[in-house]
Amino acid sequence: MDAATFSREAMACQRLLYHICWAMMHNEADCADAVQEALLRAWQRRESLRDPEAFRPWLCRITANVCKDMLRRQKRRQLSPLLDNLVAAPYDEEGLALRQAMEQLSPPQRAAVALHYFDGLSVEEISRALGIPMGTVKSRLLYARRNLGLLLSREMEVSI
Amino acid sequence: MTELRFARIMKNNAPEPTPAFQSAMEQALDRIAREPARAPRRLTRRQMVAVVLAALLMLSVAVAAALGRNVIDFFTMGTAPQSQGMIQKNLASASYDHCDITIREAAYDGMTLYILYAVQDRDAVESLGTLDPYTGERYMEASLTPGMEADNVSWWRDGLWIDGVDTDVPGMSRWEYRGTDTPGEMLCYQLWRLDQLEVYLSGSVEITLPLGERQPYESLTYDQQRRTLAPEEGVMTFTLDASARDSVTVEHPGYRREIGGVTAWVSEAVYTPVQTYLTVTYQVPQEVLDAYIAQRGGQPEEETMQYMPMDLMTGWLYDAALVDGAGTPLQNPTVFVYGCEGISNTQAWFTFPAMTEFPSELYLAPMDYATGGYNLAKSIRVR
Structure with missing residues (x-):
């Protein structure tokens, strides 16, 4: 794979990569660092990609692993203005409620939820992208969906 | 809140890559584009020999790894060093017009029954499944090969028979299907958590699998306890x-x-040569559950969304890992098969790698995402 093709394929995955980093890291600076390290690592390992059709899950897996490595290395967190990104301008009640609800999930739960609901990935695709068993994906989605739905309803004072 | 509305809220509020993130990607890709192209080198004879030897060594390691992955290794990601000595091989076989089936491996570790069966389509010219280049696995969408379909052969009912007794599929069991580099070959790896049925095997047992020609359900017979008897055919x-x-x-x-x-x-803690099994029991006082529900505005009307005791513990349970007295995890965090496997309103079940040496103190502790470590203040002692 040449650099031009790699660049084109990577940019096509930008939104997906952002959701992985956004879910697992805690601030914009870490997201930027994570994606840079992921791209460089993927480029170094490009020979291992035998089927170009599998570029997207391959790059997602590398990105998720980079995020996990960074989380393990870091000792302090600053909880973020990152999730402010969810709030559209001007003020949006739904976006604010979602921000507050998502903050109560753990990073792995946020990652599964983000990939499923923001990017439309199936359980199997999420399993390959994050490197976790399908049963774990299903459990995390079920738990997160249940709690997010209730939290959102409470935040927005919607009767069920 | 309905699933439809939930999905709409999520989709409408999905975050878009920020300018900082876009810029970070562009910088990395620009750096990649500016790397000098690798010029072809002329190798000396000595370098050529070294390259060939290295390639042969890598090939032999890969072949050894492929041959060496048994059914226990498959599920434990190779973390059970004693697995090879526990595998029983080539236990049964059957041939049909278009395919052959072999019970290639089976093992029992005191809690879990492991089975690997292989199906070989005789007329195949292509490998089955879709190759994932990152993992090297050939994932299969279906559990049948073309040869099996042609022969009307399959795993045709849930459960199996142990010493003739019908045994249901236990919770937390797993079945995985893989193609291989051999055209027309499918492998089925099975993990049966018999302990979840409080079934514990001993001595020598007879295992009967519903694997063969599909049997009509109306042809099956039952014992006096209405348990299905294993038929003569199709097993x-x-x-x-x-x-x-x-x-x-x-x-x-x-x-x-x-x-x-x-x-x-x-x-309960069960230490086998293959895995460590932990059962956590917990009690949620009614007043604690009531307070939890009250803080969330009461029980939702939709029954499937109502709060249960497990809601107070799910986060802790899914984040828990096995650590020593200093909070150091005992399992490799890149081996993602371990941790909480299942939860009820009173118990949760964990598996961890086999242990041959124990630290002086052993705990189940949840990860603290604020520090990246494990929180011993919220841990449960194991040993």
Whole structure:
């Protein structure tokens, strides 16, 4: 794979990569660092990609692993203005409620939820992208969906 | 809140890559584009020999790895060093017009039954499944090969028979199907958590699998307890040495800890040569559950969304890992098969790698995402 093709394929995955980093890291600076390290690592390992059709899950897996490595290395967190990104301008009640609800999930739960609901990935695709068993994906989605739905309803004072 | 509305809210509020993130990607890709192209080198004769030897070594390692991955290795990601000695091989086989089926491996560790069967389509010219270049696995969408379909052969009912007794599929069991580099070959790896049915094997047992020509349900017969009897046709039977249970260690730690009003303890720890199995029992006082529900505005009307005792513990349970007295995790965090496997309103079940040496103190502790470490203040003692 040449650099031009790699660049084109990577940019096509930008939104997906952002959701992985956004879910697992805690601030914009870490997201930027994570994606840079992921791209460089993927480029170094490009020979291992035998089927170009599998570029997207391959790059997602590398990105998720980079995020996990960074989380393990870091000792302090600053909880973020990152999730402010969810709030559209001007003020949006739904976006604010979602921000507050998502903050109560753990990073792995946020990652599964983000990939499923923001990017439309199936359980199997999420399993390959994050490197976790399908049963774990299903459990995390079920738990997160249940709690997010209730939290959102409470935040927005919607009767069920 | 309906699923439809939930999905709409999520989709409408999905975050878009920020300018900083876009810029970070562009910088990385620009740096990649500016790398000098690797010029072809002329290798000396000595370098050529070294390259060939290295390639041969890598090939032999890969072949050894492929041959060496048994059914236990498959599920434990190679973290059970004693697995090879526990595998019983080539236990049964059957041939049909278009395919052959072999019970290639089986094992029992005192808690879990492992089975690997292989199907080989005789006329195949292509490998089955879709190759994932990152993992090297050939994932299969279906559990049948073309040859099996042509022969009307399959795993045709849930459950299996142990010494002739119909045994349901236990919770937390797993079946995985893989293609291989051999055209027309499918492997089915099975993990049966018999302990979840409180079924513990010993001595020599007869295992009968519903694997073969599909049998009409109306042809099946039943015993006096209305349990299905194994038919004469459409099954594969083999004898398994199930004496491993005799050599496992079972402990009942019982160190109670209060976590957010919930009392929890490790009620059983089973140490086998393949895995470590932990059962956590917990009690949620009614007043604690009531307060939890009240804080969330009461029980939702939709029954499936209502709060249950497990809601107070799910986060802790899914984030828990096995650590020593210093909070150092005992399992490799890149081996993602371990941790909490299942939860009920009173118990949760964990698996961890096999242990041959134990630290002086052993705990189940949840990850603290604020620090990146494990929180011993909220841990449950195992040993």
